[in-house]
Amino acid sequence: MVFSLTGSLKIGCPGLSDNAEFIFPMNPQERQELKGKIEEEIAAQRTLIASLQETSKPVSPDNAIGRLSRMEALSDRAVSEASLNVAQTKLSRLETALDKVDQPDFGLCQNCGYPIPHGRILLVPEATRCVPCAEKG
């Protein structure tokens, strides 16, 4: 699939409803807005990761503070570790998105090549596929 990268092109992914339309490429203002959004998300993930790393530290045998038993501490730790993995994956995707945001093909679905709707990019800046393709797995 080849797109003209000059001027605005209105196209709709065939997998989406008829009234869905997007303008591609993004205008500089939208790109700037998106960049700011990605930077914010990265900062938020870093804060989250720092606090999760704190709670996913090894549980010492005598770590029974108040009513919190060792079993509870261990299960809290497992939850924190799982969240930590999710947050780290999200962070690395966001960093990739930030690297690519200035490239002309940023925002194109990696699967079908159609533009990912701007609303989706704003909501999920690390998305590399459009909704229909993402749902196909």
Ligand SMILES: [Zn+2]
């Ligand atoms: Zn797609």
